[in-house]
Amino acid sequence: MKKILFYSLLSLIFIQEVNAQKKKPLYTFPFGVQAYTYRNSFPKDVAGTLDIIKSLGITELEGGGAKGVTLEEFKKMCDDRGISIPATGAGYEELRKPEEIVRKAKILGAKYVMCAWIPHKGDNFTIEDAKKAVEDFNYAGKVLKENGITFCYHDHGYEFRPYEDGTLMDYIIKNTNPEYVSFEMDVLWTIHGGGDPVALLKKYGSRWKLMHVKDLKKGVKGDFSGHTPSENDVVLGTGQADFPNIFKAAKKAGIKHYFIEDESNNEMVNVPKSIEYLKSLKE
Incomplete structure (x- = not known):
């Protein structure tokens, strides 16, 4: 009886190991990084920072150059390391002159341009702010599309204030033209503002084009400020x-x-720890 139990246990372990090996990696996308992650390093050593990024197996960068080098020089430095720049950023004030955004994006080879902040007073993001953003996003997004570039707004948490039967984020998504305006989900800020990343991805589907993969510390209760101490990342x-x-x-x-x-x-x-976690995920 003991031998039967022993061999049954061995068989069970073997089957579990085989099944585990059959599971496919869940995160199979190319590793990308937002340049802001290395904001403390780029000003000191652009080439050295790009070397660190390359050493981690990262092949995509979302960014817009670095202090001390031209956009052309930065692009070449990335190319030399096998790092592409599919997306870059633009400040809200630049949206009224989108031709300059187009020029910079084309130098970098970026097909997406994201804006990560809508100006508003203090922590009080209002429907008036949202309506103004809708107008500016549609305007800039149209010019960018005519130049082969997709405009994305990056949520920052404050947009999840309740409005009518949803939130101000719902208002922005529903009132921007899908032909001209897409979105980048920042997982941390979505959660911090009270949003549900999975539900939002299901609800708006292809309106989402880009994602910032980041995590909010357990126990932290978010709000609509769009701000949280850095140690909560x-x-x-x-x-x-x-x-x-x-x-x-x-x-x-x-x-x-x-x-x-x-x-x-x-x-x-x-x-590096985050990359190891992503590699460990299985379907």
Whole structure:
């Protein structure tokens, strides 16, 4: 009887190992990173910072150059390391002159341009602010599309204030022209503002084109400020984000590019750990 139990246990272990090996990696997208992650390093050593990024196996960068080098020089430095720049950023004030945004994006080879902040007074983001943003996003997005570039607005948490039967984020998405305006989900800020990443990905599907992959520290209660201490940005998989289900929903929505972003001041330790977590995810 003992021998039967022993061999039965061995068989069970063997079957479990075989099944585990059959599971496919959940995160199969190219590793990308938001340049802001290395904001403390780029000003000191652009080439050295890009070398660090390359050493981590990262092949995509969301950014717009670096201090001390031209856009052309930055692009070449990235090319030399096998790093592409599919997306870059633009300040809200630049949206009224989108031709300049187009010029910069084309130098970098970026097909997406994201804006990450809508100006508003203090922490009080209002429907008037949202309506103004809709107008400016539609205007700039049209010019960008005519030049082969997709405009994306990056949510920052304050847009999840309740409005009518939804939120101000719902208002912005529903009132912008899908032909001209898409969106980049920042997982941390979505959660911080009270949004549900999975539900939003399912609800608006292909309106989402890009994603900032970042995690909010457990126990942190968010608000509508769009601000949180840097130490609340933690290694992926250790915070509040349900990444297995987020990635499944993101795949169905058709997200095009994923950028790891770490706003802590411990990025040299955090990013490698986050990449190991992403590699460990299985379907």
